[in-house]
Amino acid sequence: MKHIFEKSVPGRTGxxxxxxxxxxxxxxxxxxxxxTESLLPEVSELDxxxxxxxxxxxxxxxxxxxxxxGSCTMKYNPKVNETVAALPGxxxxxxxxxYLDDSAVQGALDVIYELSSLLAEITGMKGVTTQPYAGAHGxxxxxxxxxxYHRNRGKSKKYVIVxxxxxxxxxxxxxxxxxxVISIPVNRDGSIDRTLLKEKMNDEVAGxxxxxxxxxxxxxxxxxxxxxxxxxxxxxxxxDGANLNAILGKTRPGDIGFDIVHMNLHKTFSTPHGSGGPxxxxxxxxxxxxxxxxxxxxxxxxxxxxxxxxxxxxxxxSVASFFGNFAILLRALVYITMxxxxxxxxxxxxxxxxxxxxxxxxxxxxxxxxxxTCMHExxxxxxxxxxxGGIHAIDIAKALIERGFHPxxxxxxxxxxxxxxxxPTETESKETIDExxxxxxxxxxLAETDPERIRSAPGNTPVSRPxxxxxxxxxxxxxxx
Amino acid sequence: MDISVQxxxxxxxxHEWAKIEGGTARIGITDYAQQKLGDIxxxxxxxxxxxxxxxxxxxxxxxxxAASDIYAPLSGRITAFNDALEQSPELIxxxxxxxxxxxxxxLSDPKEVKNLMSVKAYKExxxxxx
Numbered sequence: 001m002k003h004i005f006e007k008s009v010p011g012r013t014g015x016x017x018x019x020x021x022x023x024x025x026x027x028x029x030x031x032x033x034x035x036t037e038s039l040l041p042e043v044s045e046l047d048x049x050x051x052x053x054x055x056x057x058x059x060x061x062x063x064x065x066x067x068x069x070g071s072c073t074m075k076y077n078p079k080v081n082e083t084v085a086a087l088p089g090x091x092x093x094x095x096x097x098x099y100l101d102d103s104a105v106q107g108a109l110d111v112i113y114e115l116s117s118l119l120a121e122i123t124g125m126k127g128v129t130t131q132p133y134a135g136a137h138g139x140x141x142x143x144x145x146x147x148x149y150h151r152n153r154g155k156s157k158k159y160v161i162v163x164x165x166x167x168x169x170x171x172x173x174x175x176x177x178x179x180x181v182i183s184i185p186v187n188r189d190g191s192i193d194r195t196l197l198k199e200k201m202n203d204e205v206a207g208x209x210x211x212x213x214x215x216x217x218x219x220x221x222x223x224x225x226x227x228x229x230x231x232x233x234x235x236x237x238x239x240d241g242a243n244l245n246a247i248l249g250k251t252r253p254g255d256i257g258f259d260i261v262h263m264n265l266h267k268t269f270s271t272p273h274g275s276g277g278p279x280x281x282x283x284x285x286x287x288x289x290x291x292x293x294x295x296x297x298x299x300x301x302x303x304x305x306x307x308x309x310x311x312x313x314x315x316x317x318s319v320a321s322f323f324g325n326f327a328i329l330l331r332a333l334v335y336i337t338m339x340x341x342x343x344x345x346x347x348x349x350x351x352x353x354x355x356x357x358x359x360x361x362x363x364x365x366x367x368x369x370x371x372x373t374c375m376h377e378x379x380x381x382x383x384x385x386x387x388x389g390g391i392h393a394i395d396i397a398k399a400l401i402e403r404g405f406h407p408x409x410x411x412x413x414x415x416x417x418x419x420x421x422x423x424p425t426e427t428e429s430k431e432t433i434d435e436x437x438x439x440x441x442x443x444x445x446l447a448e449t450d451p452e453r454i455r456s457a458p459g460n461t462p463v464s465r466p467x468x469x470x471x472x473x474x475x476x477x478x479x480x481x
Numbered sequence: 482m483d484i485s486v487q488x489x490x491x492x493x494x495x496h497e498w499a500k501i502e503g504g505t506a507r508i509g510i511t512d513y514a515q516q517k518l519g520d521i522x523x524x525x526x527x528x529x530x531x532x533x534x535x536x537x538x539x540x541x542x543x544x545x546x547a548a549s550d551i552y553a554p555l556s557g558r559i560t561a562f563n564d565a566l567e568q569s570p571e572l573i574x575x576x577x578x579x580x581x582x583x584x585x586x587x588l589s590d591p592k593e594v595k596n597l598m599s600v601k602a603y604k605e606x607x608x609x610x611x
Binding site for chain 1: 517520522523543544545546547548570571
């Protein structure tokens, strides 16, 4: 397919900009005048529409394909979210209005206040900041809150403990906040090794970061014991909430003993994901950390008036402009209120049921290194396929694309070799999941009987196998026109 | 998985190797490591002259599958980086023990070798991971 610049024809336009008023050019300072061609493609409106509609048709998205990308919770984004977010009363707002005249934006402040209250309720926490733009940003904010808490108590702490199955962003966030990271391996059950944890715990540990359930889709049964261990050493417990979808309405991080949790609104709460974002990385904290939250937070007076509250005594300051991605917060609020309490419980139950259905149906065909009831995702290994036909996780991923499915996450978590991490989410029907299972079984069969078929997949896409190593080695982010 | 090892080298359980000549050591990653990482796309050139501690962070490496840390098998001062890796990181895949070496370290405590594995020990260790 040609790119839009290759479709350019000199002189062709999509809009009539009208005649340039005489003298306009002279009025422009010479510094502002273009000295070279603009190099915009010269195309008609129809050219543009066809080009981008076709591009969108080549794409894999939740709206077009089953998307079981583990750890990403690629659930369907209900269109009602978009309808509400597009209401002119919301879409036309400028965030500064809240600073200049909050009486004009009571509705928008209500949205932030209401969402914060609901997320505090869902997580069992006491305070919330909606500022962080996405998950890793939420992590950094959370660790900065942790650091501020210890500093305020005059404690100098050096370490943050992270299990080796964690998202790579966990150790990165801890390091960004100035801590040294202690990595602890998972045991045979797929939970953090508690004997080793006990050994490494000391009074210089600022906190333990845990994903619950973890990236193996496993809910650590010993979580209360770990929370107790943290408390003994005055360390805080941080919950990477990437997998909150598995426990919605079932348990709450705050009740378990966590002090900080970040949520990915673009995962659990159905706002658009990834580069289709922007995202939302709301952070909720326990009582002892509310005094450190970023400002402003939205407050509510006794008369029910909403206002910006800058009066947080030990605030770590702002971590983003204004309130974060407001339109994303709004979508999350729509999602939560449309589903209600019962709906959210149904979400986690179906997400877990779907993952276990896949786990049981496929474990005869693929190695399952941690064979126990999983939560919202299950992690297989392509080890058997490697041994029998030299077929790797990447080949299985490519063969799935050929069959019309977005691949699962591969080669993560790192603790599983040849990992295939499957998260179906609650929004898929049994029929779709069955089709996926059938495709996986067929691929497993072909990996033994006709591995070449798998190695050459996909055969039905515009590009079959991009050279991933070349793309990494010879990074080129510009386009020569 | 077929893993090659190099006689005379010393190994870590994070899959680095060290080839010691006098007071300096050449450092790289093992065949096992390169096979697990897959096609290497980038090695971060460390600062020359930087002091490193045994088993502490040395530099970063990226492949099509993952970004990982490389740890120093021995303590000392970094004296050289294999510049060829900047243009051809795939040297690590093609020749992990020779052309794909990563840094040279001037050793501050050669006795630390006792904390490293011999060929035989590493072979058993890496074989047991499968």
